Amino acid sequence: MGLTRDSSKQSTLVDLFNIEKKENEHIIALAGNPNTGKSTLFNHLTGLSQHTGNWPGKTVTNARGKFKHGCESYHLVDVPGAYSLFATSEEEMVARDFICFGHADAVVVVTDATCLERNFNLVYQVMELTDNVILVINLMDEAKKKNITINKIGIELDLGIPVVLTSARNGVGLKELKDTLNLVMTNQYEYNNKSIIYSNEIEKKISYVESKLEAKINHIKLRFLALRIIDGDNRFFDSMKQYFSDDEYELINQVREEIHQEVNQEEVRELITEINYKEAEVLKNKYVKENANKFHKDKKIDDILTSRIFGIPIMLLLLTGVFYITVAGANVPSGMLADAFFSFEEVLTRWFHTLHAPNWLHGVLVLGLYRTLTWVVSVMLPPMAIFFPIFTLLEDLGYLPRVAYNLDHLFKKACAHGKQCLSMCMGFGCNAAGIIGTRIIESPREKLIAILTNNFVPCNGRFPTLIAIATVFFAYVSYGQYNRIIPALIVTGLVVIGIMVTLLVSYLLSKTILKGVPSSFTLELPPYRKPQIGRVIYTSIIDRTIFVLGRAVLVAIPAGIITWILGNTFIGDLSVIQYIANFLDPFAQLLGLDGIILMAFILGLPANEIVIPILLMAYLSTSSMIEFDSFDSLRQVLVNNNWTYLTALNVMLFSLLHWPCSTALLTIKKETGSWKWTCIGFIIPTVIAIIVCMMTTGIYHLF
Amino acid sequence: MNYLSDIDVGKVVKVNALLAKDLLKERMLALGLTKGTSVEVIRKGPKNNLTVFDIRGVMIALRREESNLIMVE
16 A cells, blocks of 8 residues: 655655555544544543654644554544634644545544534545544544533434544543444444535536546546545645646646636635535534533633623733732742752752762752752742643633633733734743744734744743743832732733734734735634533643743753852852953843853843842852752842842843843744844844833833 | 724624635635625724634634725614
8 A cells, every 4th residue: 555656756754654464454634624522632642652743744743552452553643623624724634634635544623612614614524535434523522511412423424433522631421432433444334425425517527527637646636636626626636746746636626627617716715605504504403402602611610701891901900810820929938948958958068078078079969059959949939830730720621712812902002913912822831832823824924023022021931931030029018028910910910011012013013024914814712611620730740830930950050060060160269250240240240130140141042031040040159058948049149249129120121121032042043034024033032121111120110 | 884893802704705815715715705705793903903803613813905895784
């Protein structure tokens, strides 16, 4: 088997499609609309044996996993979410190409029980592409809550394919799905595929095209190919080139030209979609019973969350609330961690003494490395462990599209794409992810704007820095009193500043080097869903907290050792660090910072997480030792190094606005393919950070 | 015939024609905005800009620039 194509045409995408398989091994594609719980199903089926990466040559994420059921084993390929196979985005293109040419043994189409009508459209399209289709109607628990009843047997009879009802997040229906897969793979299921019949005229054309092609082409369903030839899907043919030999492609082109002369393709395309959807509607009306008012609850919630007047204030309130809980909750565990680490430091020191280790080794490893690392962990871990789950919870609820809805008029005013708000929200997780996320924006101009401004929202690496400094510096207004509101307000304020700068820079870019008008935009507001607490905790602790902290620790280890050595190598009266700091100091003072802070930001280029660690190491390596008890002692270190409220404010502003980390810069290079835009992506934030910090310093010194 | 952008909140209308072209038209079709589809206007956002519609059982928000490319009756 395999594709009949010239070997020279092998593309990397095709390579991926040819997954090696043994006997009793089957490749299953998992397709579906976005927001159908497809990934949840994927995770439940494959458990821990999965592997994620990018589709070769594409920037769309690809997840594969394995599982066994009975004697059969399965390779499950998670195809990107798509509304339709008439691709309008890179995701949909990958989905279509994989289902077309990936040689999956079966395609499982995951659908959302609460909006089957639209989902059926995709099911019909997939059925045109391949025979072995299994329909999974997921989110049955949501459907139950909305009083939607589904006649599974009716749908199964009408479509002629197996139907499985699931509620993937509760694990319901998964065994049936696996049983069904086994049945299908051992040829025990009798398919009775009912494909859509179009108008007479179209059907005649289909038969004609099929008769022309059938002698030569056999690795794609001819009906699908014929339909695309008739409705003139040029994008499909462009990407199809790589899967066909020259002869085949030539033949297809001949037929295309012939057909094009007699058909108004735009009309036919509309008609085909119309008939597809009409069938979907009929099927839904026949077998799905739902209240006319299924949106009732969502509408009620939206009345508040997306209200014209209260939408934005509520958003800010929520954000402040999240930060408040973070600041309030982090204090006690931070102290406890710090105590634990400190008592272990004494143990470590005793070991070093017993082993008669030289003083400098104890200095590097314990006083330099261990102390700073543990300090970082105790300052950063608790806020992260609180902040990330809450943030993920909001994401899971379906709140982010509502944020996009509330802010859209501002983005429109800035001549930016509506989806920029979504890529901006992804930037809260990681700017590199946010920059990759701009792929959802089709227009190159607006995509560039979104890429260049993504850095202005603080990422996971910078949130802990902001929260820590806000807490350290603004929580203790006076000794003993622990204020939680002010730090929360400050961090919220910083986020607002970040968004305002995003909008302003977007506007300026659209009026200068990236002139143009905003392009089209559709935004789906998915129903609110109860978050899966387990998953939220898992992804936010494992994916985010551990990842961010791990990166901070890993990069901080060499940085820590170097910093300690530099801090303790003296040339004359001054340590090397002091030389560097003194060199940077005059400029840093203009920004209301000091030389060491600026040095930490420069050294923090690989990862923003390590700015605080480096800062601490540099301060600790030169200043006298101090008692170690978390937030308050951190404040002491900073105050001893002449920090004022202005310094704290400017460090936060600089952290918010300064150059992107190296990962983000490399991502910009990858996404834009141009060093010019990468440089601009570096220069704009840097200049803005410098200007803003100079302004605050100027204002501060006026009074 | 009217533009979808001019319809008041709470009204239900039927799609008559799409004036959009290319990718946008493809996307609208993918969302199910085919001829004869019922669309309910659910909510208008700040500055009457984004409007939420019930399109085939899904809530979709469109900017005025898009919704006035959809003719309804």
